[in-house]
Amino acid sequence: MKIYEKNNSVIVEDMKDFDPKHIFECGQCFRWNEEEDGSYTGVAFKKILNIKKEDNLVYFNNTNLEDFHNIWYKYFDLDRDYSKIKEELSKMDKYLNEAVKFGYGIRILNQDEWEILISFIISANNRISMIKRAIENLSMNYGEYIGEYKGKKHYAFPSIEKMNSLTQEQIRECGTGFRDQYIKDTTFIIKNDNEDIYKYKNLDTDMCKKGLLQFCGVGPKVADCIMLFSMEKYDTFPVDVWVKRVMEEFYVDENLSLKKIREYGINKFSNLSGFAQQYLFYYARELGIGKK
DNA sequence: ACCCAGGGTCGTC
DNA sequence: GACGACCCTGGG
Secondary structure: OEEEEEOOEEEEEOOOOOOHHHHHOOOOOOOEEEOOOOOEEEEEOOEEEEEEEEOOEEEEEOOOHHHHHHHHHHHOOOOOOHHHHHHHHHOOOHHHHHHHHHOOOOOOOOOOHHHHHHHHHHOOOOOHHHHHHHHHHHHHHHOOEEEEEOOEEEEOOOOHHHHHOOOHHHHHHHHHHHHHHHHHHHHHHHHHOOOOHHHHHHOOHHHHHHHHOOOOOOOHHHHHHHHHHHOOOOOOOOOOHHHHHHHHHHOOOOOOOHHHHHHHHHHHHHHHHHHHHHHHHHHHHHHOOOOO
């Protein structure tokens, strides 16, 4: 893997296990959007980044080597050997083998805990397009302006302080629906009980989940997502409608509870559960597996 | 026009 | 544990 900077871009040669479409459309993030040229533009950690893959080159546009090493290397989990993970999962069974082949370029992002906490509270009983819209509105109305790219203005996700200053109505006007109160209550707990969301990743998975469940609007599934997508907890297995469908299709009886499906997944995939879940989710959703 | 589902959670029983 | 309600809206 060769990395170099050129004209406000960082170019990486021969990058393995990295496909922008797989990464940004496997349901782990909500702030990345496809451009007309097939590239993806997104906002994270108050930076605007554009990514385009061409043959054996990956272009990280609108950035430099310093940010690449300080921010994006960790964000895209580039230190982890996904070939090894895929190899281990592939030999478990034929279904996972197919799912891994399908989403070969997936990487699990290391996103900001606060942003992911609120984002996945919004995700409950909601659709991805609606979730993205609500998060975009919150950022546009109450987030810090961070610049313009390809003719579009971009805003950071609102800070804890800013969110805490909003009324329930202001939050709802962004399109959160009935989750407005959850967001308000959760933000209040973090701000006024001095609850440090950034210390959670230091706890073991069980304690971490226990802590997250205290927040309003955070149930078992949302807690699993927060841990997996922002706290490096990979021995967890978020079960949503799609994972339920694909698990019932390939592994378990119907009428098994969500909790039991989660236990089954963690027992079967152990410390690779989170990765397995993500390959299965992307596979199921893209192919519509189990949908009626 | 009407109905339904969407990366579930909460309150109640 | 099981059940219904829940803001909103695109798609059937």
